Amino acid sequence: MSRPLGSKVTQDSIISGQIVTYHGDPFTLPAEQAVTAQKSAILIKNGLIAQIAPLSTLRRTAPHATVHDHGDALISPGFIDAHAHYPQTGIIASWGKRLIDWLNTYTFPEEQRFADTAYAREIANLYLDFLLSHGTTTVASFCTIHPESVDALFKAAQTRGMRIVAGKTCMDRDTAPQGLRDTAQTAYDQSKALLNKWHGKGRATYAITPRFSPTSTPEQLEALGALWAENPSCLMQTHLSEQTDEIAWVKSFYPNARDYLDTYETYGLIGKGALFGHAIHLEPREIARLQDTGSSLIHCPTSNTFIGSGLFNMAARKADGLRVGLATDTGGGSSFSMLRTMAASYEIGQLTGTALHPAQLLWLATKGSAEALHMGAQIGSIAVGMEADLTVIDLASTPEIAQRSARAQTIWESVFPTIMMGDDRAISKTYVMGIPVA
Known part of the structure; x- marks a missing residue:
C-alpha cells in the first residue's frame, strides 16, 4: 500500500x-x-x-x-460488489456441487471457523485486500452467525476507509449444522447490538441478514422483520429464487406461501432497502411485488454459471423497471474480479438474447450497484x-x-x-x- x-x-x-x-x-x-x-x-x-x-x-x-x-x-x-460472502474466501472455486450440496460440503464447515476471532480477522483483511487489488471499493457481504465475524469485517473496512455493507447471517433451522444455528431471539438481539455498534458509523451500513428462508423459521423471519421495521435506515439482504430445486425446498417449509418471495413478504422483509441476491426464476406475482415495493435485485453471473443455477434475464428485469446491481457472490462466484463478473454478465446476456453494451456493463458494476444499495448519492x-x-x-x-x-x-x-x-x-x-x- x-x-x-x-x-x-x-x-x-x-x-x-x-x-x-x-x-x-x-x-x-x-x-x-x-x-x-x-x-x-x-x-x-x-x-x-x-x-x-x-x-x-x-x-x-x-x-x-x-x-x-x-x-x-x-x-x-x-467498483461496487453488491452481494458477497467474505467467509467463503477460503473455499472459492471448490469443485462440483449445486447450491444445497455446496452449502453442506464447503460453506457450512468453513463458516464454523469464524467463531475464532483471530481467523475472522485474518480472512476479513485478506478479503478486502483482494477486492482493492481488483478495483472494488465497496462491498455488501454476508458474515456468519458469529458476531465476531461481523466485527472483523467492519473493522477491516474501517481501517481501509472503505464503504461497507454487512450483517450477521441468521439461521435457526436444523437445515444448518448445530454450530451455525442461533435462535429467533438471539438473531434479533445480536443483530440489534451489532447495528447499534456499526450502522452509520463512518462509511459502515448494517444489513439485516437472514441467509434465506430454508435456514430460518417463521419465528426468526418475523423477529428480523420487526428489527428492520424498528431500524428502517438499515438494508436487508438475503437470497431469492437462485435454483429450481431451492424453490421446491422452500415450498416444503412454507406450504401456504404464494411463492418464494411471499416467505419474506409475510414478515415485512421486502421494500426499499431489500437486496435479493440472484432472483433468476421469478413468478409474475413476484416481479410485480418487487416493482411495487422498490426492492433491489442483485445479479451474480459467475456464481449462477459455476453452481449451475440458471440465466438471469437482465434485459427483461431492467425493462420491468427494477433496480439491479452486479456482484461476484464469492465464494459461490468463481472470481473476486468485477471485470470477470461483467464478462460473465455479457455472456449470460448473449444466452438470453441481449448483448449488453460495455457501457451498460460498467454502469452495472458502479452506478447500478450504488442505486441498488441506495447509495447513489454518495458513490x-x-x-x-x-x-x-x-x-x-x-x-x-x-x-x-x-x-x-x-x-x-x-x-x-x-x-x-x-x-x-x-x-x-x-x-x-x-x-x-x-x-x-x-
Missing part, C-alpha cells in the same frame, strides 16, 4: 485520465449517450470530488495539489460532491488486450477487450476517498 490505509487526506489531489461520466441509465437511454469517457481531470478535496476540468485548468486552480496523471487509462468510479459515479472512490483501468494491460485495443475505433471498442479478458493486472490504481490504496 502506498500510504497508511484509512488515513485522512491532508493535501488536495488531482487525478487525470479518461474520465467516465454518467448522464442517465444506459438501459433506458442509448448506451453511448448515457455513458461517456473523455480526457479530463478530477480535483479531490477532503476525500470528495470538488471539480472536474481539464488538467491544465486544475493545475491553475489548485497549484499545490498532488497530481496523479494516468495518461490514457480509464478512470472509473470504484458509483464521478461527479462533484461524490466520494472519491476511483478505479484506474489500464486498457492495454496484457499483450493480448493491447493488440486488440490498438485496433479500436471508439472508446467502447477499446474498453470491451479489458472487460472480457482483463484481471487484476488491468487495475493500475485504486483510490478510496481520494487516497491511493492499491
Whole structure:
C-alpha cells in the first residue's frame, strides 16, 4: 500500500485520465449517450470530488495539489460488489456441487471457523485486500452467525476507509449444522447490538441478514422483520429464487406461501432497502411485488454459471423497471474480479438474447450497484460532491488486450477487450476517498 490505509487526506489531489461520466441509465437511454469517457481531470478535496476540468485548468486552480496523471487509462468510479460472502474466501472455486450440496460440503464447515476471532480477522483483511487489488471499493457481504465475524469485517473496512455493507447471517433451522444455528431471539438481539455498534458509523451500513428462508423459521423471519421495521435506515439482504430445486425446498417449509418471495413478504422483509441476491426464476406475482415495493435485485453471473443455477434475464428485469446491481457472490462466484463478473454478465446476456453494451456493463458494476444499495448519492459515479472512490483501468494491460485495443475505433471498442479478458493486472490504481490504496 502506498500510504497508511484509512488515513485522512491532508493535501488536495488531482487525478487525470479518461474520465467516465454518467448522464442517465444506459438501459433506458442509448448506451453511448448515457455513458461517456473523455480526457479530463478530477480535483479531490477532503476525500470528495470538488471539480472536474481539464488538467491544465486544475493545475491553475489548485497549484499545490498532488497530481496523479494516468495518461490514457480509464478512470472509473470504484467498483461496487453488491452481494458477497467474505467467509467463503477460503473455499472459492471448490469443485462440483449445486447450491444445497455446496452449502453442506464447503460453506457450512468453513463458516464454523469464524467463531475464532483471530481467523475472522485474518480472512476479513485478506478479503478486502483482494477486492482493492481488483478495483472494488465497496462491498455488501454476508458474515456468519458469529458476531465476531461481523466485527472483523467492519473493522477491516474501517481501517481501509472503505464503504461497507454487512450483517450477521441468521439461521435457526436444523437445515444448518448445530454450530451455525442461533435462535429467533438471539438473531434479533445480536443483530440489534451489532447495528447499534456499526450502522452509520463512518462509511459502515448494517444489513439485516437472514441467509434465506430454508435456514430460518417463521419465528426468526418475523423477529428480523420487526428489527428492520424498528431500524428502517438499515438494508436487508438475503437470497431469492437462485435454483429450481431451492424453490421446491422452500415450498416444503412454507406450504401456504404464494411463492418464494411471499416467505419474506409475510414478515415485512421486502421494500426499499431489500437486496435479493440472484432472483433468476421469478413468478409474475413476484416481479410485480418487487416493482411495487422498490426492492433491489442483485445479479451474480459467475456464481449462477459455476453452481449451475440458471440465466438471469437482465434485459427483461431492467425493462420491468427494477433496480439491479452486479456482484461476484464469492465464494459461490468463481472470481473476486468485477471485470470477470461483467464478462460473465455479457455472456449470460448473449444466452438470453441481449448483448449488453460495455457501457451498460460498467454502469452495472458502479452506478447500478450504488442505486441498488441506495447509495447513489454518495458513490458509483464521478461527479462533484461524490466520494472519491476511483478505479484506474489500464486498457492495454496484457499483450493480448493491447493488440486488440490498438485496433479500436471508439472508446467502447477499446474498453470491451479489458472487460472480457482483463484481471487484476488491468487495475493500475485504486483510490478510496481520494487516497491511493492499491
